[in-house]
Amino acid sequence: MESTNVYNKFVTALEQQNHNRTQQRLCVALSGGVDSVVLLHLCHQYAKLNGTVKLEAIYVNHGLSDNALMWQQFCTQLCAQLAVPFRAVSVDIQAKSRTSLEAQARDARYLALDTHASKDATLVLGQHADDQIETLLIRLKRGSGLQGLGAMRAKTQLASGRYCIRPLLDIERKDIEAFAQTFSLTHIEDESNHSDVFDRNFLRNQVIPLLKSRFSGFVPSVLRSISILQAQQALIDEIAQSDLESCxxxxxxxxxxxxxxxxxxxxxxxxxxxxxxxxxxxxxxxxxxxxxxxxxxxxxxxxxxxxxxxxxxxxxxxxxxxxKNHIELADIENISLTAEMKLADGRTLLTISSEGVRAPLATESVTIRFGRINEKIKPFGKPGRNSVKHWLKEAKVPSWERTQIPMVYYNDTLVAVAGYFINSDYAEKSGINWQIQDAE
Structure with a gap:
């Protein structure tokens, strides 16, 4: 593929994945390898031709190689030559059982990129067509289902809400390397890429070259299959969302x-x-x-x-x-009747003017208490007097939620169980009441 075709294909993918936004900021995940170096140059050219596009780059130092600082220095100098704002971030990877070092490094890298990129930036990642095939084969080996076999998506959203895009996914490694050679782009070589101890490297160095040499058009065919799998998964997701709404x-x-x-x-x-x-x-x-x-x-x-x-x-x-992370809620003494109050578990206790209980007297302090479900009360509109536990069970409140419900006291008298009922002895047509608003 000619260098012009590489650039045009990159631009088409970039604008499709980023919804044709030209007034934006792009943050390149820069490792110093040929993929990310070519990606940086492509983004740099794109930003020059689209004056409203801002560009920055981040290098994540995992500390897993003795050469990591040298690679960081290379990235620093490259960005200085291109006048691209640059930041290097170090991460500490603690070995965990049942999790590969590669997966831990990847997770730490995404977190660092998300944390340190400008708030309005879209992350641009350098994964390409060969990486996509490696991902498919690794997941096939693991016995993944349809979603896993769809490999990497061109656009994904992190937990923070930030988007990552991969505009090189349809471009083969050989074309990226040819682009670098055409424009004499220097890059670093990660020595670990030559070790077949890692599954991904074994596939990259031994398996995929053999498949390419045996089957003409192997890469485009596999990419087409991945695209079909992704489309089928998208359809399943639509049906699942519809079913979820109905259930x-x-x-x-x-x-x-x-x-x-x-x-x-x-x-x-x-x-x-x-x-x-x-x-x-x-x-x-x-x-x-x-x-x-x-x-x-x-x-x-x-x-x-x-x-x-x-x-x-x-x-x-x-x-x-x-x-699992159950939060013990402590009593809150002498509260003022403000419109809303944050609880320790993230919920909000709302005080509203409505049919409820009378306002407290000057001699009455207002307290919020939790877990006293054996306290007796006669709710307004209910026959007889019984425990809060009894009334909440009648209201079909799950047992594990009952102790988390705010109970409002005037001095030592229970006047309301927020969101459920009020003490009939304190009822007033133009009074106050309490409702619980779930955490976002």
């Missing part, structure tokens, strides 16, 4: 509605439910357990399926996600 009851899943779906769509709806809440996906075994206990279990069965960051519980024909 959702606030943040919970309605088991009766879920049961009305086919087995495959049940699985996809539950996966979409996890994804929407930012929860790590359960394994196939765990997913099967969730569906079996939710759908086939007795109505009064106590379902509690433990996962890494929390558990799936069943209550009143609904599935709940309960995070």
């Amino acid at each position: 959702s009851d606030k943040k919970q899943l309605d088991i009766a509605r879920l049961t009305g779906l086919s087995a495959l769509r049940q699985s996809n709806a539950v996966r979409a439910w996890f994804a929407k809440q930012g929860i790590s996906m359960p394994s196939q075994k765990q997913l099967a357990q969730i569906l079996d206990q939710a759908i086939n279990g007795r109505e009064d069965a106590q379902v509690n399926i433990l996962l890494r960051s929390g558990s799936v519980k069943r209550y009143n024909a609904l599935l709940y996600w309960v995070p």
